[in-house]
Amino acid sequence: MRGNGKRQTVRLKDIANKTGYSINTISHALRGMNDIGEETRNYILKTASELGYVKNSIAQSMRLGYTKTIAVILGDISNPHFAILTKEIENTASKHGYSVFLLNTNEDEDQEETAIRTAIQHNVDGIILCPVQKSDRNVRFLQKSNIPFVLIGRYFPGMEGVSYTICNDVKGGYIATEYLIRHGHRRILLLTGPSHISSAKERLDGYRAALSDNGIEYDDSLVIEVPIMETDCSTLLPEDGYTAIFAFSDIIAWSAWKILRERGKRVPEDVSIIGFDHIQSRLALPYTLCSVSSYKAKMSITSVEMLISIINGNKDAESIIIDTDIAKGESVSTIS
Amino acid sequence: MRGNGKRQTVRLKDIANKTGYSINTISHALRGMNDIGEETRNYILKTASELGYVKNSIAQSMRLGYTKTIAVILGDISNPHFAILTKEIENTASKHGYSVFLLNTNEDEDQEETAIRTAIQHNVDGIILCPVQKSDRNVRFLQKSNIPFVLIGRYFPGMEGVSYTICNDVKGGYIATEYLIRHGHRRILLLTGPSHISSAKERLDGYRAALSDNGIEYDDSLVIEVPIMETDCSTLLPEDGYTAIFAFSDIIAWSAWKILRERGKRVPEDVSIIGFDHIQSRLALPYTLCSVSSYKAKMSITSVEMLISIINGNKDAESIIIDTDIAKGESVSTIS
């Protein structure tokens, strides 16, 4: 019965045996309930620490029905943008007494489903999800399963009852494009993300709006979709026909800069570049990339607090849109 | 009794009630044991999926004594080096059926202790730890607590019975320094990590050995310790007195490059730089930093497999040292 892979641990029962009190008394004493005598409590606490007691959260969860854990499910933790979000999420969760399960989807819908099922199996109290969005299948499943969850960074427009924290992607797309236009650019290449991803779609909307507001005609051939898990977009980048690039992410922007340089073009003299996410707020690099800043800490903290509020019984879906701003950098210059 | 925060979930009992079979039969059928009739099984499986059953790992863990979870405890997931390691760890763990708890220490010993306690409370089957190393207190605690664990990236020389995966830091420090020396540098600034961290200490050892082997005297004033959580080392970087920099990490190397550039110095014409970790293997950047590559995927996979082998009863401590190599980059040039 024992020795089935179970480590020998100290249980309430062991403290009970040692002290002569009942399991119940031990439990109450350890949790500081005020129905235990002063002396008794001290004796119990001392014995517990001597024996090296650590509470068994699994057993506690079994009884109480919650685990004080949340799952963070996102595309790829090795992407600095997600890594920074995750850092802040873990930090905030931990302040609220929650531990974090980390699960990657690799932007694949089936892996996302597996991740969600894994999270539910482990009885997480809630899920923070950056959805793959190839379809709304998995989010529908989440809704049906009745587990508290919030989306981060991406959302499903028109879907009711789903809480999310995103940044203002439309504005981000708009101000990035406008910023380039104000620097004299009219042929602006958009390296966009897959159109099923809401942030990609909305940044494109912002791009188009800014062009339109400035009397520049939208040109299909200047919009290129970069696969979401791709870091190398060398085959996708046109040789010329543009003086500036607006990239869906800093990762893509840096990659484009690299390719341009390999082709002998100078940034920003020949081509200006603006990215998205402003990962340089956390990563010192010698050359500064102009970028749209999305306040990752605020986004993370908000989504954790939103989730905890749902876990605690708040039934109303909330949506929070974090502001976006231009973070200036040397990758953009004025052309005549 | 219900409604204490517990979501309504489908249990084996519900399937039993629905089908008329006993809980035991359901359990066996769902786990594909061969003592259940073909028809019965199919009926049960169908009903289970109709009801939307998901197994309760918590209850299973309670009975079985393991959770199929591991904890990854490290300094700071927003550091690209750790983010890449974590990605590979999660990926490998998941292939072996394990889920990952992520816990940050912020390189603080007390936070490390909290993280370890949290992991143990949640009954993780094992821990992968990149230790803070201000003392060996927490690792001693881990040993006493008898939980399977392996160290990654750092180790405690001379400590018995502890498994670890590290890279060859001495060699890394040696070849980096030698590489600079072969490019004509003799005044090499070392931006090292805190000396209590084994990797920092061993890279310094390698640096000294390479200097010595090449007849260059070791100069104390050329060794500067950068705080481990610091990304901005502008106040630490000397104005001159060196022609090359060997940095403890790419993060520090990039930061140094940035500062040099702000001071009007060119890399590599005025100062050559070599870093450590080669994060550009996963992150496309326009300017290539010469770096010591540490095979992060291999290190991660090895440490997970080592941990699982310990979980499965292997008592012998193992230590694996992953090779290091120079990843060339334009940040180093020859001086005359």
Added chain:
DNA sequence: TTGTAAGCGTTATCAA
């Protein structure tokens, strides 16, 4: 092939 009952470690209820 299927069913019964005990047990994992905790907390809540109720009684003493």
Added chain:
DNA sequence: TTGATAACGCTTACAA
């Protein structure tokens, strides 16, 4: 102030 007992959902030993 303390103790006995049941319950959380699952798996296993044993019985039928």
